[in-house]
Amino acid sequence: MSELSRRQFLRWGLPGVASLAGAAALATRDAPAGGPSATSASRHEEHPGMPGAGKIPDLHPPGSGKQVDPMLFLTHFDWGMTSRLADGRTQREWTLTALEREIVVAPGVTFPAWTYNGSVPAPTLRCRVGDVVRVKFANEASHTHSIHFHGIHPANMDGVLEQVPPGGTYTYEFVADPFGVFLYHCHTMPLTQHIHKGLYGAFIVDPPKPRPPAREFVMVMNGFDTDMDGGNEFYTVNGIANYYVDHPIPLRVNEPVRIYLVNLLEFDMINSFHLHANMFRYYPTGTDLERYEYTDTVMLAQGQRGVMEFTYKLPGRYMFHAHKTEFAELGWNGFFEVLPAEAKA
Amino acid sequence: MARVEGEVLPGGAASGHPARLLLLGLLPLVLLAGLVWLFLAKGTDLVGTSGAPPDALLKLQIERVTFASHQILATVRNVGPVEATVAQVMVNEALWQFSVSPEPTIPRLATATVAIPYPWVKGDPVEVKVVTSNGLTFTRNIEVATETPRPGAAAFGLFALLGTYVGVIPVFLGLLWFPFLRRVQERWFDFFLSLTAGLLVFLGVDALAEAFEVAGRLGGPFKGVALIVLGLAGSFLALVAIGRQLRGRDREGARARLALAYFVAVGIGLHNLGEGLAIGAAYALGEVALGAFLVLGFTIHNTTEGLAIVAPVTRDTARLGHLALLGLVAGGPTIVGTWIGAFTYSEPWALLFLSVGAGAIFQVVYEIARFRAADGSVLAGLARPRNLLGLLAGFLIMYATGFLVAR
Numbered sequence: 040m041s042e043l044s045r046r047q048f049l050r051w052g053l054p055g056v057a058s059l060a061g062a063a064a065l066a067t068r069d070a071p072a073g074g075p076s077a078t079s080a081s082r083h084e085e086h087p088g089m090p091g092a093g094k095i096p097d098l099h100p101p102g103s104g105k106q107v108d109p110m111l112f113l114t115h116f117d118w119g120m121t122s123r124l125a126d127g128r129t130q131r132e133w134t135l136t137a138l139e140r141e142i143v144v145a146p147g148v149t150f151p152a153w154t155y156n157g158s159v160p161a162p163t164l165r166c167r168v169g170d171v172v173r174v175k176f177a178n179e180a181s182h183t184h185s186i187h188f189h190g191i192h193p194a195n196m197d198g199v200l201e202q203v204p205p206g207g208t209y210t211y212e213f214v215a216d217p218f219g220v221f222l223y224h225c226h227t228m229p230l231t232q233h234i235h236k237g238l239y240g241a242f243i244v245d246p247p248k249p250r251p252p253a254r255e256f257v258m259v260m261n262g263f264d265t266d267m268d269g270g271n272e273f274y275t276v277n278g279i280a281n282y283y284v285d286h287p288i289p290l291r292v293n294e295p296v297r298i299y300l301v302n303l304l305e306f307d308m309i310n311s312f313h314l315h316a317n318m319f320r321y322y323p324t325g326t327d328l329e330r331y332e333y334t335d336t337v338m339l340a341q342g343q344r345g346v347m348e349f350t351y352k353l354p355g356r357y358m359f360h361a362h363k364t365e366f367a368e369l370g371w372n373g374f375f376e377v378l379p380a381e382a383k384a
Numbered sequence: 385m386a387r388v389e390g391e392v393l394p395g396g397a398a399s400g401h402p403a404r405l406l407l408l409g410l411l412p413l414v415l416l417a418g419l420v421w422l423f424l425a426k427g428t429d430l431v432g433t434s435g436a437p438p439d440a441l442l443k444l445q446i447e448r449v450t451f452a453s454h455q456i457l458a459t460v461r462n463v464g465p466v467e468a469t470v471a472q473v474m475v476n477e478a479l480w481q482f483s484v485s486p487e488p489t490i491p492r493l494a495t496a497t498v499a500i501p502y503p504w505v506k507g508d509p510v511e512v513k514v515v516t517s518n519g520l521t522f523t524r525n526i527e528v529a530t531e532t533p534r535p536g537a538a539a540f541g542l543f544a545l546l547g548t549y550v551g552v553i554p555v556f557l558g559l560l561w562f563p564f565l566r567r568v569q570e571r572w573f574d575f576f577l578s579l580t581a582g583l584l585v586f587l588g589v590d591a592l593a594e595a596f597e598v599a600g601r602l603g604g605p606f607k608g609v610a611l612i613v614l615g616l617a618g619s620f621l622a623l624v625a626i627g628r629q630l631r632g633r634d635r636e637g638a639r640a641r642l643a644l645a646y647f648v649a650v651g652i653g654l655h656n657l658g659e660g661l662a663i664g665a666a667y668a669l670g671e672v673a674l675g676a677f678l679v680l681g682f683t684i685h686n687t688t689e690g691l692a693i694v695a696p697v698t699r700d701t702a703r704l705g706h707l708a709l710l711g712l713v714a715g716g717p718t719i720v721g722t723w724i725g726a727f728t729y730s731e732p733w734a735l736l737f738l739s740v741g742a743g744a745i746f747q748v749v750y751e752i753a754r755f756r757a758a759d760g761s762v763l764a765g766l767a768r769p770r771n772l773l774g775l776l777a778g779f780l781i782m783y784a785t786g787f788l789v790a791r
Contacts, residue, residue, distance in 0.1 A: 145479070147471030147488075148519050265519020272474075272521060280479065368478030 076207070109157040109277040110286055113256045116165040121174075128214075130171040133164055137180040137203075137225075137238065144160065144263040145280035145370060146271050152179060152237035153225070158280050159221070160259035160303065161240030168218040168244050174211040178203045184233065185209070187226035188242060191216045198226045218246040219326035220299050233262050235271075235305035241344075243299055246328060253348065254297035256288070260302045260310045260339070260371065262359070270306050273370045274361065280370025283359075287374035292354050294380075298347040299325070302339035310371075311338045312347070313362035318379040319349035336362050351377040385630040407628015410434020416653040442468045442543040445603050446493065446524035447731055448560065449512055450532035456500040458512050458524065463603020472515040475502050506528045526700050535727045543722040545663060550663060550682035551656045551718020556711045565691075565698040571770070573698065580692035581752045581779020587689075588745035590786075592616070593740035594662065598731055606732050615739030616746070619654070623647065623747040642706065644696040644751055649713040651748040652689045654741035657713065661737055665729040667722075677697060684785050688778075689714060696752070 119131035135155045141341045142159055144150045155161035166172055178184050182205065187198035192213035195201055203209045225238035241257050261278070262271030273280040290296060313336040320331040325346035337345065351357065357375045360367040443464030450457045458473065462468050469489040473482040482500045490496045504510055510526045533539035565576060592612070599608025627647060663682070693710050725734075 144519070145472055145515075147469070147517055148515055149517060150519050263519070264520040265515065270522075272515060272519065306689060318413075365477055369474065 042117045059355075104362075107278070109279050109282040110288075112158070112160070112277050113258070113288065116161045116257065117172070118165055124171060128169065128171050129167065130173060131166045132173045133162075134177065135161065135186060136177045137184045139180050142237070144265065144275065147353060148265060148280075150237075150263050150265050150275070152239050153182070153184070153233065155186075155240060159237035159239075160261060161238070163241045163243065163257045163259075163299075164223070165243040165245070166215045167216055170215045170244075172211070172215050175208065176203060176211060177208045178205055181205055182227070182228050184225045184238060186211055186223050186301035188213070188223045189221040190244065191243070198223075202227055213359070215244045217326055218244045219324045220244075220301060220346055222301050222303060222342060222344060224303065231305060234303065235262070237261075239303045239319060241299060241301045243325075244273055250328070250373065251295065251348075253297040254290065254298070255297045257299045258301070258312075260304055260312070261302070262304045262306065262366075264306065266373065271304070271369070274304070274310075274366040275370050276373060281372055283373025287356060290351060290375050290377045292352065292377055292380040293350055295348065295350050300337075300339070300347055301344040302341055302370055304341055305367075307363075307366070309338050309340055309363065310366065311336060311362045313360055314347075314349065315358040316353075316355075317349055317351060317357065319347045322346040322348075351375065353377070354379045387579075405727075427677070427782075438548070440520070441465055442516050442518060442520055442605060443515055444468055444470070444490070444516065444520075444522040446512060446522060448729055449510070449524055449526050451510075451529055452532065452534075454501055454503055456504060456510070458498040458500070458514070459495055460490065460498055460514055460522075461495045461603065462492055463605055465492065467491050469517040470496065470514050471517040472509075473498060473500055474513040474515065474521075475500055475504075476511050479659035479761060485609045490674055491609050506530060510638040518721050533726055540723065543667075543726050544719050546663065546667070547719030547722040548715075551660060551686060551721075552715035555652070555656075555690045555693070555715035556684035556685045558687045558692070559694055559707055559711050561691045561695045562698065562707065565694060573695075574768070575770050575774040576691070576695045576698070577604045578774025579778040579781075580774075581749050582780075583688050583692045583782050584648070584651065584745050584749050584752075584777040584778075585775070586779045586782035586786075588742045588749065590782075591655055591738050591742040591745065594658065595735050595742065598738065602731050602735065606735075608735055611732065611735050612739040612742075615736050616743040619740040619743030620747045620750075623650070623744055624750070627747070627751060637708045638697075638700045641696045642699055644748075645693055645706075645710055646713065647751055648696065648748050649710045649743070651744035652692065652714040653717040654737075654744040654780070656686070656689075656741075657717035657721040658734075658738040658741045660718040660723075661725040661729070661734050662721075663718075665726025665734070667726060675759065686715075688781055688785065691754060692778075719724055 040085040117133065119133045122130050122132070124130050140152050140154045140155050140157050141149050142152045142154070152159050164172075164174070172188075174186060174188075176184075176186050180341050183202050185198040185202050186209075187197070188211065190213075192211075196211050196213045198211065201209055220246060221242040223240055223242050225233040226244075227233045239259070239261070241259055243257070258276045259278075260274075260276050262275070263273045264270060265272045275282070277283075300312055302310045315335075318333055318335050321334055321337050322328070323343075323345045324332045325344070337347075339345070354377045357377060359373050359375065407599060441464055443462070445461045445463045446458050447461050448459040460470065467489055470482075470484050471488070473480055480500055480502055482498050484496050484498050487496060498514060500512070501727075508528060508529050510529045512526070513521050513523045515521050533542065565573075566578070595612045596609070596614075599612060602608040602611075627643065659682075692712070693714055694707070697706075724737075
């Protein structure tokens with residue numbers, strides 16, 4: 040359990056990080072042993088002052104011109120600040136802050152996004168089934184927002200009726216259940232606007248016995264309506280059009296690969312994922328470890344997600360993209376660069 | 385009302401001194417410059433605006449799209465309030481490679497050429513979309529992709545032939561009504577002159593409508609309607625003035641009638657320039673499949689223009705040389721128009737050509753109406769039943785033959 044007792048920080052916006060080498064630049068720090076434990080009394084309240092939360096983990100410093108690198112995003116799973124509760128359960132804490140940020144969505148094209156922690160998609164939150172999830176939400180944007188998690192939780196943790204005005208805070212707390220791949224997003228009206236502007240991310244709940252070891256990626260499929268006409272101009276996976284075309288994702292021959300795939304595309308009815316020259320096991324929603332479909336293409340409506348597992352047997356450059364070819368040609372396109380097994384990085 | 389006549393403004397006595405006069409003339413300008421400086425330095429805070437206009441107001445316009453082998457060229461003009469940068473290009477809903485010359489960042493009112501290596505399909509519609517650095521999109525749809533003729537001997541020849549068909553031949557055909565008009569009775573002379581006026585009114589209205597259509601497409605800073613007024617009023621008044629000089633005191637003699645014929649020819653020539661422009665541009669841009677039927681339509685439509693030219697001189701023994709020259713003045717510009725339209729089409733210039741043409745035509749209508757009015761009053765001439773009938777008949781002929789060229 041040692042990997043659960045530390046928290047990880049990702050160094051976002053590293054200068055010149057375009058290669059996988061940057062992905063290794065993770066800094067880890069041990070959490071204080073037996074850290075603060077949450078009591079049920081403080082759970083469902085707002086925390087206006089929230090001492091200690093003054094420092095917002097701004098992953099996208101204004102004016103820095105830097106942005107979350109999709110290559111780093113791909114492999115970054117935020118396990119939160121971990122502590123052991125009196126009853127023996129693990130509690131994970133995150134702080135998500137609504138921030139308005141100008142982000143790059145395609146080379147040379149910026150978009151005035153609404154973000155959690157400055158990035159679109161928002162950080163991928165990860166825990167284990169049965170963990171106590173605590174998400175401190177601070178709204179530092181100019182509009183009312185909320186966080187709506189998918190999964191099983193109490194009504195007042197659902198982020199629909201408890202709206203958070205600008206300057207306000209709210210703490211979402213629930214027990215992660217069941218395991219699978221989930222998502223979280225703002226649930227403020229008008230909903231279309233609050234989602235397409237960028238307030239969404241992936242939420243992964245691991246099964247009690249972890250899935251077999253594999254290279255793990257998160258892929259959030261989305262789009263950007265840059266001219267605000269109610270239709271997407273750009274389609275991406277993890278935020279920048281054609282990013283993995285320009286920066287193919289390195290893999291190894293025979294290396295097991297697992298992708299947590301989430302569709303948060305607004306405006307369009309469906310999205311899809313197609314893997315070239317291979318087949319994958321697809322576990323819809325990731326809630327069942329036994330049943331899967333063996334395919335090379337899956338179709339997802341907004342909010343649908345799943346787990347894909349595959350292995351490449353031969354080296355080479357393999358494409359993956361939406362098999363809605365219009366989306367592919369407008370940016371939802373990428374490559375795996377499968378390297379020979381013996382070549383070590 | 386108080387009487388102000390005879391009052392002398394203070395300082396009026398010294399106004400004759402040149403330096404002082406200059407100073408007085410410049411004073412308001414100096415004060416204005418100071419005010420501008422003051423506003424730029426402080427004033428924006430006073431009225432609560434930031435100095436820079438919001439990015440959402442960026443505006444690009446794709447003025448022209450041409451097709452070469454495996455290449456699409458789009459001329460993009462910045463018609464917004466600030467400079468704008470072309471960041472991405474989409475063709476038929478697909479991100480595509482592109483290059484921009486001279487620079488992706490286009491200054492206000494300037495143009496840039498976007499070159500897109502794209503395997504376009506002949507005859508298919510094409511949508512070209514440019515995306516600015518702040519994500520705004522500007523689109524131009526081409527109905528039919530077809531290789532754009534490049535300036536060269538062959539293309540010049542082709543368009544000269546096209547212009548000859550739709551402009552020159554019909555005008556000369558119309559001139560052949562000359563012997564017929566000479567033999568009809570004197571009292572029908574006025575009728576045919578009015579008929580001419582009717583034909584011309586139609587052409588003028590047609591050119592104006594076309595100009596307003598272009599004005600609608602033009603970017604805000606060009607103020608298309610103002611350009612139309614400038615072209616229309618400018619050419620109308622200039623030609624009226626020139627007419628007075630040419631005619632001298634002779635208001636009804638043979639010289640005046642010949643001058644009138646030339647005015648009709650010039651007016652129609654300017655109109656045909658605009659028509660050629662539209663045909664050339666449409667042909668080059670693939671926006672109209674200019675079939676044989678359309679060429680034929682223009683030919684029939686324009687034949688009536690010849691009639692209009694010779695009507696004023698039917699009582700004179702016009703020399704063949706004059707008739708040929710009249711035909712060339714009226715028909716020739718069609719060829720020039722097709723060249724300009726096909727090779728260097730630009731919306732602001734097209735609009736100016738069209739409105740200048742309209743002004744010239746209305747001047748001719750004005751001259752014709754004055755020509756037969758004994759007291760020089762326009763309304764008195766037009767109000768006579770036979771003239772009114774001619775006017776309406778002329779307009780209707782154009783209207784009816786216009787169906788042949790309806791797009």
